[in-house]
Every structure is written in structure tokens, then in C-alpha cells.
Amino acid sequence: MIARLRNRLLLRWLANRIPGKRRHQLDVQSIFILPTFFGSCFFVLCLCMFILGTNYQNNMLLLLTYFFIALGLINLFVSYHNFARIQLQAKGVNPVYAGDNATFQFQLTAPHHQKPSGELHVQWWGHDNGITVDLDESPGNISLPRFTYRRGIFSLPRVTFASEYPLGLFRCWTHLDFTQPLTVYPKLSSAGIALRPLDAEDTTATFHAPGHDDFQSLKSYHPGDPVQRIAWKSVAKGGPPVVKVFSEQAGSAGYLMLDTNSATLEEDISSVAYQIVSLSQQNLCFGLKAGQQIVPASAGDAHRHQCLALLAALPETQSKRNEHEQA
Numbered sequence: 001m002i003a004r005l006r007n008r009l010l011l012r013w014l015a016n017r018i019p020g021k022r023r024h025q026l027d028v029q030s031i032f033i034l035p036t037f038f039g040s041c042f043f044v045l046c047l048c049m050f051i052l053g054t055n056y057q058n059n060m061l062l063l064l065t066y067f068f069i070a071l072g073l074i075n076l077f078v079s080y081h082n083f084a085r086i087q088l089q090a091k092g093v094n095p096v097y098a099g100d101n102a103t104f105q106f107q108l109t110a111p112h113h114q115k116p117s118g119e120l121h122v123q124w125w126g127h128d129n130g131i132t133v134d135l136d137e138s139p140g141n142i143s144l145p146r147f148t149y150r151r152g153i154f155s156l157p158r159v160t161f162a163s164e165y166p167l168g169l170f171r172c173w174t175h176l177d178f179t180q181p182l183t184v185y186p187k188l189s190s191a192g193i194a195l196r197p198l199d200a201e202d203t204t205a206t207f208h209a210p211g212h213d214d215f216q217s218l219k220s221y222h223p224g225d226p227v228q229r230i231a232w233k234s235v236a237k238g239g240p241p242v243v244k245v246f247s248e249q250a251g252s253a254g255y256l257m258l259d260t261n262s263a264t265l266e267e268d269i270s271s272v273a274y275q276i277v278s279l280s281q282q283n284l285c286f287g288l289k290a291g292q293q294i295v296p297a298s299a300g301d302a303h304r305h306q307c308l309a310l311l312a313a314l315p316e317t318q319s320k321r322n323e324h325e326q327a
Contacts, residue, residue, distance in 0.1 A: 007126070011158075014158065014175055017029065017030070018175065018176060018177065019177070020177030020179040021177075022089060022090045022178055022179060022180075023088070023089040023090070024087070024088045024089075024174075024178075025087045026084050026085075026087070026088075026174060028084075030174045030176070031080065031083055031084060031172055031173075031174055032172070033076070033079065033080055033083075033170055033171065033172045033173075034170065034171060035169060035170055035171075036164060036169060036170065039168070039169035039171075042068070042072060042169055043072060045068075046065055046069050046072070049061055049064065050062065050065045053065055071167075072169055075167050076170055078165075078166055079166065079169075079170045079172055080170075080172060082116050082117060082163070082165050082166070083116065083163050083165075083172035083174075085114065085115065085116045086108060086116050086161070087108070087110060088106055088107070088109075088178075089106060089107045089109070090104075090106045090179075090180050091106050091141070092105060093105065093156065093180055095183040095184070095185055095305065095308070095309070096148055096184060096185065097148075097184070097185045097187055097188060098149060098150055098151045098184050098186060098187040100148060101145045101147055102145070102146045102147075102184070103143045103144070103145050103146075104143070104145075104182075105141060106141075106142055106178065107141055107142070108120075108133070108140050108141075108142055109140060115136075116135045116163075116165075117165055118136075118163055118164070118166060119133065119134055119135065119164075119165070120132070120133045120135050120162070121133075121160075121161070121162045122142065122159060122160070123144075123159070124144070124146060124157055124158075125157040125159065125160060130144070130160070135163075144159065146182070148182070151184050151185060151186040151269070151311070151312045152184055152316075153181055153183050153184070153309070153312055154181070154182045154184065155179070155180070155181060155182075156178065156180045156181070156182050158175040158176060158177045159175070159176050160173060161174050161176065183309055183312055185312050186266075186269045186270050186308070186312060187273075188270060188273050188274040188277060189271050189274055190274055191272075191275060192275075193275050193278060193279065194256065195254025195256065195286060196254055196255055197254060197255065198287065198289065198294070218231060218242040218243065219242060219243055220240065220241075220242060220243070221240070221241035225243045229243045229244045230242070230243055231244055254297075255287040255288065255294075255297070256272050256276065256286060256287070256288050256289070256307075258272050258288070258289065258290040258311075259291075260290060260291035260314060261291075265317050266317065269311050269314065272311060273311055276288070276304060276307045276308055277304070277308075279299075280299070280300075280301070280303070284299060285298060285299045286299070288310065290310055290311065291314075295307050
């Protein structure tokens with residue numbers, strides 16, 4: 001209870017001191033620095049040497065003490081400036097299914113000519129384990145895994161970065177919030193396909209899905225679009241590059257139905273999620289009706305994501321919430 005309250009107060013203080021954003025440049029506002037255990041012992045030893053040198057008027061011992069203290073102070077500045085060179089930008093996290101590992105990706109850059117050195121320890125807020133990145137050899141892209149165990153749309157917790165470069169006397173660290181949402185799709189449960197009309201007056205209709213047969217429209221060019229689909233006539237006239245979009249006739253569409261008041265809601269959600277994935281793999285048109293929410297019939301990856309995200313965002317049943325709270 002006390003630990004939970006302390007954690008909540010600490011997070012509130014961090015939200016004011018280091019607000020969440022996609023890109024962070026470490027500075028005096030976001031960097032914390034304290035001596036490590038080894039560093040504390042080092043300075044206690046320096047204090048003992050100073051007392052002995054003063055009592056016995058041993059100039060060599062005093063000179064050695066001053067040298068060690070100077071070394072410690074230089075290490076303090078080097079450690080801080082090395083850590084302050086780090087710039088981090090979130091690259092996003094792809095949706096995953098419950099029970100899989102999500103991978104949060106971010107890019108590490110150095111805005112100054114001198115790159116940071118040493119090892120950088122990266123871990124989720126409140127976790128003991130994480131990953132270690134060698135800043136001298138890192139290509140800049142870092143992936144931090146996070147295990148998921150239930151569906152939903154969550155805000156990723158803060159990420160802790162720490163370094164003890166160069167001598168291990170001081171530890172620099174920070175807790176950054178990248179304001180990244182994580183969508184966890186429901187866990188899939190094998191089931192037969194059950195498409196039904198949306199209502200009694202609805203008749204199955206024919207829809208068009210992305211394909212290769214019929215010209216449908218033009219859209220702005222984006223890197224990665226097929227070059228053969230660029231409308232070169234439009235480019236020759238001086239217009240911006242656009243890409244032709246084709247479609248093909250898909251099969252008759254129906255709707256997947258989900259009763260949000262069902263006593264077995266979680267099992268039903270997993271079954272519907274499985275049907276969504278199966279229909280999308282066959283590039284078939286379908287719609288989804290979950291309670292009062294309706295996703296119109298369509299096909300493609302974007303439609304699959306829209307349907308699965310709707311299922312992920314459905315409120316959990318009370319019994320399921322109790323299970324997670326006890327866990």
C-alpha cells in the first residue's frame with residue numbers, strides 16, 4: 001500500500017519535471033546523478049586519508065588525497081556531459097496479440113560532434129531487468145521488448161536510462177515518457193467463420209477490395225509504392241507524383257456479430273478475433289458489429305487492424321478485472 005502510494009506520487013512528480021513527448025534531449029532538467037556504492041566507498045576512503053594525513057602531517061598522503069578528490073570531480077563532470085549528449089526519439093511500437101512480446105523501438109542520436117561512450121542500461125519503469133547498449137558500437141536503433149498478457153490499449157510506462165561511464169563512481173539516470181500507445185489484440189481462439197447480415201432487411205452485397213483488376217482512384221505517392229503504378233502523365237504535366245489504385249470484385253460480404261453482454265465475452269472476443277484474421281488472410285470483405293459499434297464491410301490490413309483494435313478497446317468484464325488485479 002505504502003509502496004503503491006509512493007510510486008504514484010513519484011510518477012506525478014516526474015510528470016511535472018519530465019513531461020512526456022516523442023523526442024527527448026537529456027539536460028539538467030531530466031538528468032539525475034548520484035555516487036554509486038563504489039563511488040561512495042571511494043569518497044569515504046578519501047575522507048579517511050585526509051584525516052590521517054592531517055593528524056600525522058603527512059604531505060604525501062594529503063597530496064594523494066587531493067589527487068583522488070580531483071579525479072572524482074573530473075569523473076563527475078565527464079559522466080554528466082557524456083550522458084547529456086544523448087538524444088532519444090520514439091519510433092513506435094507495432095500492435096501484438098495478447099501473450100506476445102511487443103517491441104518498443106526508439107532511435108538514439110547525438111546532436112554534438114562527440115558521441116556518447118560507455119554502456120547504457122535501458123529498462124522499463126519499475127523493472128529490475130532490461131537491456132544494455134554499447135554506445136561505442138550501437139547503430140542507433142534500440143529495441144526494448146515488453147511482454148503482454150491481456151488485450152487492451154495501454155500507455156507505455158516510462159523508460160529508465162542509466163550510465164556509470166567512465167569509472168563507475170557516479171550513476172547518471174533518467175526516466176523518460178515517450179507517450180506511446182500500445183494496442184494489444186485479443187488472443188486468438190480457433191472458431192468457424194460465422195458471417196451474418198447486419199439486419200433482417202440487409203441482403204449480402206458485393207464489395208470491392210484492393211486488387212489489380214479495375215482502376216479505382218489516384219492517391220499521393222509515398223516511398224515504397226510500386227513504381228509501375230505511378231501516373232507518369234500527371235508527373236509529366238508538372239503535378240505531384242500520384243499512384244493509381246486498383247480494386248477487384250470481392251465475394252459477398254457479411255458481418256461478424258459480437259454480443260458485448262455475453263457471459264463468455266472474453267472467449268467470444270477471442271473467437272471473433274480469429275475469424276477476423278482468417279477472413280483477412282483470404283482477402284474477403286466483412287464487417288464487424290460489437291454491441292452498438294459497427295465497422296463497415298471492407299478488406300485489407302487497415303480494416304483488419306480497425307476491427308482488432310475495436311475488440312482490444314472493449315471494456316473488460318468485472319471477473320476479468322478481478323483476475324488481473326489479483327495477478
